[in-house]
Amino acid sequence: MISSRHLPRRAVLKGLGATLALPFLDAMVPAFARAAQVHAASPTRMAFVYVPNGIIMDEWAVPGLDGAFPLPTEFPRILQPVAGYRDQFSILSGLMQDGGRAHGDGPGDHARAGASYLTSAHPKETAGADIQAGVSVDQVAAQHIGGQTRFPSLELGCEEGLYGGNCDGRYSCAYSNTISWRTPSAPMPQETSPRAVFERMFGTADLDPDPVRRARRAAYDQSVLDLVLDQAKTLQGTLGATDRRKLDEYLFSVRDIEKRIVQAEQAADVAPPELARPRPGVPQSFIAHARLMFDLMTVAFQTDMTRIITFMVGLELGNKVYEEAGVSEAHHGLTHHRGDAGKIEKITQINRFHVEQFTHLLERLSTTNDGDGTLLDHSMVVYGAGISDGNRHHHHDLPTLLAGRAGGRITQGRHISYAPETPMANLFVTMLSYLGVEKESLGDSTGRVAL
């Protein structure tokens, strides 16, 4: 099934250097061009970078209420690392996620914060059966424009899911393991291994060099997928309602793969990545891990593998020890400081440390060419948390940064203070429209925001 315009592997490798490889499924062989691809008009990309357990708002907040203001000359401590990009991002304040609040349920603000952040829905309090949140904004976008890229979206993270015991109150760990939800009951798991992310996009190193053999195996792959799809459909017909829903997930996933195979065959030429294949596993250093993930995000946007990425710096309730930030206590434990100055200082250090890592993403995006501008010019990147005051578990006045110009639609370099209790979903509806996805509403949205 390799069309004649696909070059034999050796010829391609000669021109392009040593880091190339082909994907794990023969049927998904793309063609690698000699030159980088140029889009007719650069598409807009969207990314969300999430930090857990709240922020010391005293060291984040900037002056200005109800309106748009220029960014201050002096940045608060936590935001100082990002000061160098002051004309490429804005601070947003006043947004809230009502879905994170208890509304009669038991304790579980962390689970609720994570599950509501991109869904603007109030998750159902359950430890196992029938988990239910909402459809997250990244997946809404993926449903509309995801078909134009190899991957509808990517979900990345630095921390693997917690297991063993309920994670927060009576909420299943499913709620705090991700912020991305394809359907109200289908959370999207994150990939935490940089190598795995790389290989999903650019293939493993051990594929057959012979294109004829590869073509034959691609045909077998297709037959195999046809067979298991048939099996699943027949099986589904014999099951009760709950079990049918489980099989639905299976069917959706197989069909998704098949769509991507078709797409890879028709895909335009893809420029090779300027990134060496990462080593297996997860880097020991958190800084190295985060930066590598940011590099991969940049490469994913650059090669148009996807236009929608979510990235969790850490999981909600995460108890990581950030020794590289000079803190030897665990994160979540510290955030319930109850006024202790020593703990507040340590959390501030952690918050600032996270922002420092984020600047690496801004640096990569703003220095990568993308047609008539940089990647950052054509993106919308949100950096934020689902909890503001981590000690009191507040879900209003959420700390939020918005970077990137979305192809010129967003003016940056400002502090925009929205009316208190403005739903975050209003921001999402606005962002979706910049992607060309017009939605009346999302979650608890009441309209759009001015950007």
Next chain:
Amino acid sequence: MTSRDTATSGRLEPSSNALTPCPTTRPSRRRAAALATAAFWVGLASPASAQVEPQDSAFAAHIRPFLDTYCATCHNDDLQTADLSFDRFETGTEASAAADVWNRVAERLRAGQMPPRGRPQPPADAKAQVLAWADGFAGAATPDGAPNPGRVTARRLNRTEYNNTVRSLLGVHGSPADEFPADDSGYGFDNNGDVLSISPLLMEKYIAAARSLSRDAVFGPPLPDEPFQLAHYMARRSHDADGSLDDADTLPYSMRGALYGSHLFPWTAEYELRFRVANYRQRAPRPEGAPRRPRDAPPLPPEQFLEEMRLAAPPVPVVATLDGEVFDEAIIEGVNAFGYERGEFVTRVTVEAGEHDFRVSYPHIADIVDPRENMLPDGRRVMYIDYLDIVGPFKVSPAPPASYDEIFICRHQPGTHKESCAGEIVTNLARRAYRRPVAAHEVERLTDLVTQAQDAGDSFEEGVRVAVQAVLLSPHFLFRIERDPGAASDNANADAHLISDHELASRLSYFLWADMPDDELLDLADTSQLGRPAVLEPQVRRMLADPRASALVDTFAEQWLQLRNLDRAKPDPARFPAVDDELRHAMRRETDLFLGAIIREDRSLLDLIDAPFTFLNGPLAHHYGITGVTGEAFQRVELDGSQRSGLMTQASILTVSSYPTRTSPVLRGKWVLENLLGAPPPDPPAGVPPLDVAAVGSTVSLRAQLEEHRANVTCAVCHDQIDPIGFGLERYDATGAWRTHDGPFEIDDSGTLPDGTTFRGSLELKGILRSQQDAFTKNLTEKLLTYALGRGLEAYDAEAVDAITQQVAAADHRFSSLVLGVVESQPFRMRRPE
């Protein structure tokens, strides 16, 4: 350590009244209460014969008055304390509709948390009456009295199950599912059907795994053109380096200089194992009391210099083992001033394909009490193993891999297969993979794939490989499906029914082994024998004696006791400088071996509380301060029980329930209540005014600081339960070592429980736990049943849990009696359609 501490936000903001006890009762209720009280006392049955009567009259006579007297003062419509009001339950019928309210009521009453301290307390028999009522109707069968065994949602194999299953099915090695996203867990376990989902990301991984597994199984992993370096293993730079241990070639750090790990050898062949011994110079030893030699002193005479060097650097052995068997050993000599020779040792070893443990170390260092003696002031180790390289393969056998025989059961060599082989091979493969007999049309679709490959010009073996790939992606393989007769049709049978023998075989094998049913189980299912009591019990015993039953330790117990958090535990190196990765692994191993012994020796469950034995090696014994145990290998050790016995005083548990920098009596109390007694304390409510912690400096002990917690009645309600248990364990620091002082303060490890019982120290605490054996056994039953079923327990499971608990008590609490109780229970044997 556990990532769930108690300081998460709580229920709805309680009204400000809730911080102090409610001042008045409501007048209308008061009179009714007084009238009913008389009837209440007259009508009270003795606790032993307390009957369950959900009818309205019983409710009006017994329960409603109790609520009025002891509960409704705060829990009424006006105050809505803790968002609960009993006002709406005027009649028994109304009460019966709110099962989970009564479950929580029973929990609080039983734990002595309600009514709160300082309020009128009900007499024991009145309380028992209400408890019996709450328990009784909450566990009612379905309205028409039919059994309700519940149902499990179709669930996919989780990562552990996938790894074990492909190894058993195909005879391959390795753990491909380690690349899959982490499984979500529900009700504490990662095999919960409702929570396990399939995403497009996971499907990609399944496809990638099916591709490489099918290739490895039929042809073996692809051979390189020539031998190359398969691995270059080094330890992390230091024991306070950040990050996980997942980086492939990076091994845990050992202050004692060892290098250890496991490696997957892809082929049966010869491999070259090269390791390098390294060291840094020590200072010259100085005889005691002798002054330091001045710099410009003349050099020592040769004999004296050599003598000092010999004392400082006596020859030491280095030992290298593979799966515990020595493959190389040497004596390292001192070579220059206060140093040792360094160098690489190379050995060729024949190794079977598969995962093998290796270890290179200086055995004598295991017997040094304090590992810091092997450290120089700048953090480098005096003696250590620098790296281990694995190079190969050499002299690979040209024969097909072992997995070939698992698949090609027709026993023909490659290239010599007959026409009929395809059907034979595929039928066997599909039957074992789908865990049931397969129909002719199912086999045909798979043999069609074999034919397709051959028609395209590929070999028969390649055709079989494609069939294997298809089987590994089939929903029949990935999901454990249980059928209900006529489920999708209109005249579906709604009664509970026994699951089929094949479904039972799968439930059994995934419960006890986290693996597919073996041929013996499948054969018994084929002949409809498995469900018969005379067959089932011996099979369970056989399975418990099988090595695969280690899954009960590695999978069930590690999740039940939250031991997986030990990987994430990072004791602060500044405070606990002698704790490195190797010691943490030793802690884990101790608990795993202990649990394994309980299961293998079919001991009483209560031994988990205080059995006076454990498994230690030299370093761990040094950590505990126990003498007489030396060497790197683990050995069984009898304890006198005064300081250590059972689970609660093992370092793994004590570390998991601490913070990186200090102990937490609250975390430990919560751990015991949650995991051993099944009485998890509720999370603290929101809106609690913060403690005036600033006023409490480091001049006050941790215990005194926590007493502040309990001065406030609202906090004390729960902390009276939690804190004493933690106090009883305070003589074990945040890494489980024994101590008598916390800084300058002598530790007071006495405690008082809510019911007034006092105790001092962990031994007496364990005695109290032992006296609560019913709660202990019931909790373990619930956890094991949840794990065995793959779903959370509901109110209708209460009957089954009680039956099992009684069965276990009658059998001296033997572990096998618990397993048999679970296997023979209704929820395990039966299923209710939707």
